[in-house]
Amino acid sequence: IVHRYQVKAGSVNDAIVQQRATKRSLYHIHWEESLFAKCTTVSEAVRIRREYVEGLKQYVGMGGKVVWTLHNIKPHEGRFVQTLVSLRKDLAALSDKILVHNQAALSILQRQTGLADFSKVSVLPHPAYFDIYEPISRTRKLAGQIPSNPRALLHFGMVRSYKAIPDLIRKLSPEFMAQYQLTLHIY
Numbered sequence: 001i002v003h004r005y006q007v008k009a010g011s012v013n014d015a016i017v018q019q020r021a022t023k024r025s026l027y028h029i030h031w032e033e034s035l036f037a038k039c040t041t042v043s044e045a046v047r048i049r050r051e052y053v054e055g056l057k058q059y060v061g062m063g064g065k066v067v068w069t070l071h072n073i074k075p076h077e078g079r080f081v082q083t084l085v086s087l088r089k090d091l092a093a094l095s096d097k098i099l100v101h102n103q104a105a106l107s108i109l110q111r112q113t114g115l116a117d118f119s120k121v122s123v124l125p126h127p128a129y130f131d132i133y134e135p136i137s138r139t140r141k142l143a144g145q146i147p148s149n150p151r152a153l154l155h156f157g158m159v160r161s162y163k164a165i166p167d168l169i170r171k172l173s174p175e176f177m178a179q180y181q182l183t184l185h186i187y
Contacts, residue, residue, distance in 0.1 A: 011055075012052060012055035012056055012059055013055060015027040015059050015064060016055065016059050016062065019063065019064040023063060025064050026064075026065045026066075026067060027056075027059060027064055027067070028066075028068075029068040029069065031071060032068070032087055032088070032091065033075035033080075033084055035048055035049070036075075036079065036080045036084070039079075039080060042080060045079075045080040045083040046083055049083050049087045049090075052087070053087070053090045053094075056090070056091075057094065065096045066091075066094055066095045066096055066097075067096065067097045067098075067099065068091045068092075068095040068097075068099070069098075069099040070088075070098060070099070070100050070101075070105055070108075070109055071101070073108050085112050088113050089112070089113045089114060091113075092109070092113035092115045093113075095120065096120060097121075097122065098115075098120055098121045098122070099121075099122055099123075100121060100122075100123055101123070101125060102123060103123060106121065106123075152182070152183045152184075153182055153183070153184045153185070154185050155168065155184065155186045168184075169184070172184060
């Protein structure tokens with residue numbers, strides 16, 4: 001794959017430029033709610049969504065390919081949820097491939113987007129949560145090794161206020177951690 005693609009971060013406008021230049025490109029959408037990160041009003045989020053979708057349509061019309069990874073049921077920040085759902089409907093229609101992390105996400109995808117034909121959807125397991133997406137033994141096998149301390153608590157991803165890391169640390173007292181032989185890892 002490394003020889004076939006050059007991976008670059010960028011916007012839909014960057015993808016349009018790339019498609020014009022090469023006539024072959026792939027635009028992969030992750031964390032679509034980040035599109036609204038700087039928005040302060042619903043009308044601003046609606047405008048940003050409309051401009052983004054127009055850009056995607058232009059990109060697709062030029063022969064560009066779109067892959068979308070659906071990560072969450074709803075945005076972490078809880079803002080502009082209706083605008084996000086509208087965007088997801090457009091993404092479902094415009095994407096050549098949709099990736100989800102588990103079978104349960106298929107019903108969420110269908111409910112939020114109305115997508116009825118799952119032929120362009122693939123399940124790409126996310127081995128981060130024991131016994132949620134698959135049995136623990138399968139997750140460990142996918143990870144390649146059994147953790148040295150099976151009682152390690154992992155907290156990972158971008159450090160954001162909604163994740164309440166200070167509260168987590170305060171609530172996991174040293175006594176509690178010692179009693180249950182726990183370690184906490186923040187990535």
